[in-house]
Amino acid sequence: MTILVAPESAATPSQPRTQQRNYLTDGYSVRSWLLTTDHKRIAILYLLSITFFFLLGGAAVIVVRLDLMTPQADLVQSETYNKLFTAHGVIMVFFFLIPSIPAVLGNFLVPLMVGARDLAFPRLNLLSWYVYMLGELFTLYALLAGGVDTGWTFYAPYSSTYSNTYVMATAVGIFITGFSSILTGLNFIVTIHKMRAPGLTWFRLPLFIWALYATSIIMVLGTPVLAITLLLVGMERLLGIGIFDPRLGGDPILFQHLFWFYSHPAVYIMILPSMGVVSEIIPCYCRKRPFGYAFIGFSSVAIAVFSFLVWGHHLFVSGQSIYAGMVFSMLSYLVAIPSAVKVFNWTASLHKGSISFDTPMLYALGFVGLFTMGGLTGLFVAALAVDVHVHDTYFIVAHFHYIMVGGAVMGYLGGIHFWWPKMTGRIYPEGWARLSAILIFVGFNLTFFPQYILGYLGMPRRYHVYPPEFQVLNVMSSAGASILGMGYFFPLTYLSWSLYFGKRASPNPWRATGLEWQTSSPPPTENFSETPVVLDEAYDYHRFDSLAATEGGGK
């Protein structure tokens, strides 16, 4: 994207030296990690913690998928099954997806991409990790003590009155973790506003930064509403107040309004950063400036704004007024516009590009396809009449997994691969990486496409006993899940392997534009030896490549 005053000054001298000082070699003690305020180290701390929770959430769903192989309840009892899908949902949503890209890639890259030495509030950043870990502890306690059976949605009055599982501990865990995402979002917004390098105007920023800016707005404005909602549920359990209890004059629908006021925008917390990652990867692997830079940037902000106006589409069958339903249905359709702008612009960026199918690009292309399917089925369920038919069925499950797994996780993995050399200074084995990207794509579709059909045929979500005619599709789905699991297992293995045996990375192995590639891999603690000055537009691959060709630089 941006060309430095002297790009070769950063690239050339650091290339031959392999053992230079960087953020990873700057202190080896446990203390130097646990008390670090370096955004890059905090990103690594987050990477380790969310990977742990990804495995935990995955383990819960393995049992779920195994149990669904047969129409009877032969592996676990209904109560255990409820606890398993709740654990899967709570962990994956609150402890993996929401922190995934922002807290790992965002923490690592935001200061590098805006040419700053660190985020605006480094100690707050460290605090956010500790807050996240504290929330983790509460949730882990709830899981180990016996689990929760409310589903990740905690609908009242079941969660507030009837469920006698560990609702309190889980709610407290999510409440606390919410503050870590508020702190991260706050840090990003201030950093992006106030700490951009000289010459780095808003329209020269990488699209990843635009996406994270939009994400941060949702984190800052949405998360506190979830906090107050969970606080009210907690108070209801603890003190018997009746805000959501119909016997005491309260209204359970109010819970759903408040919950989805956060939890619908939360879907965009998960998908927007992935869109940002894809917007970085596609230009690099087709050597072209993205088509309609400003449109991609502004569509992120538009999605963030619209996200706050659509929560009511979760309440179409909850007794919400039909007129409210119509308005929410129409507003939900509006989200399709900025989303489609992005998809069309990414596709148009490929046109006449010099495309190479490296691993990050495979993930990005997979993202575009799967996100389109997830988004399109989102329009189906935003239609009032269709929603009545498919509400609370596997159609919904398939729809949001296409967004959250096909979209958000594909983007996350693409980003991890793309910036792995920058983060670790090592190159991953390309062959294995491509294989796993393809496995994940195939496994994902085999897992979740049958669920669209299951849902359309009427299989409700959250049940583990079903009529025998649904078995074929369920077995297909479980088979797909095992392929998907394999696909996730590979990166875990070869990425860890590459830490020790991978080829050392040059500062800019993908010949990408962007300030993060102008410093060494891994970057030094202070990020840049001198404050970079930005003189050129973002993603100027054309000029970058012709410069490299004439100077023999680049790769």
Added chain:
Amino acid sequence: MIGETPTPTVSALAHQFDDLTQQNEADDLGMWLFLSTELMFFGGLFLAYTVYRRQDEATFAAASQELDLFWGTLNTAILLTSSLTVALATHAAESRQRQQLIGLLTATIGLGSLFVSIKFMEYHQKYVHGLMPLGGLPFHWDGPSPAHAALFFDLYFLMTGVHALHMLIGLVILLVLLVKAIRGGLLGDHAAPVRVTGLYWHFVDVVWVFLFPMLYLIGAR
């Protein structure tokens, strides 16, 4: 990991910033953003209040009359005065007047504590009158819809309780600032913590400015 540990002659500028203007702007923007999250947090409670008030205006108005207007008004005056003292404290810190800063911080802490004490006294009165429907405590209501009246008091305790919690957090921060001021800190270029805490304190005041009419005044008298 780059040392931010304060030494006697530590620079006011943190390593990640280029100059003090940038740092001050970042601090202010950070606090404003935090206040926007607080606004959304209280927003959920205000929404719940509005929904249930609309369902039964008469009961809410009748329940509202049980609140003590005298103490509520006095507390409003106390809190607004503390906003004045914290604003003056910011000015004193920025213009390097140490004695004034210490005095004004002390005054703010005093007024804030007074507010919280009066609030807890009001809570106690409600408890004595059987108007505290929390945790199975006895609740007596002679009017037509006791469930809705109980909702009013639920919301009263929640909203003022969450507000009082914010006051207590503010008081702890102000105490830390007072200790720093006594040790000679927070003056001139180092005044940002006072300014930012002041913003927070004003916000907590503004929340009360909305709580007071909603709970004590509307439709009651």
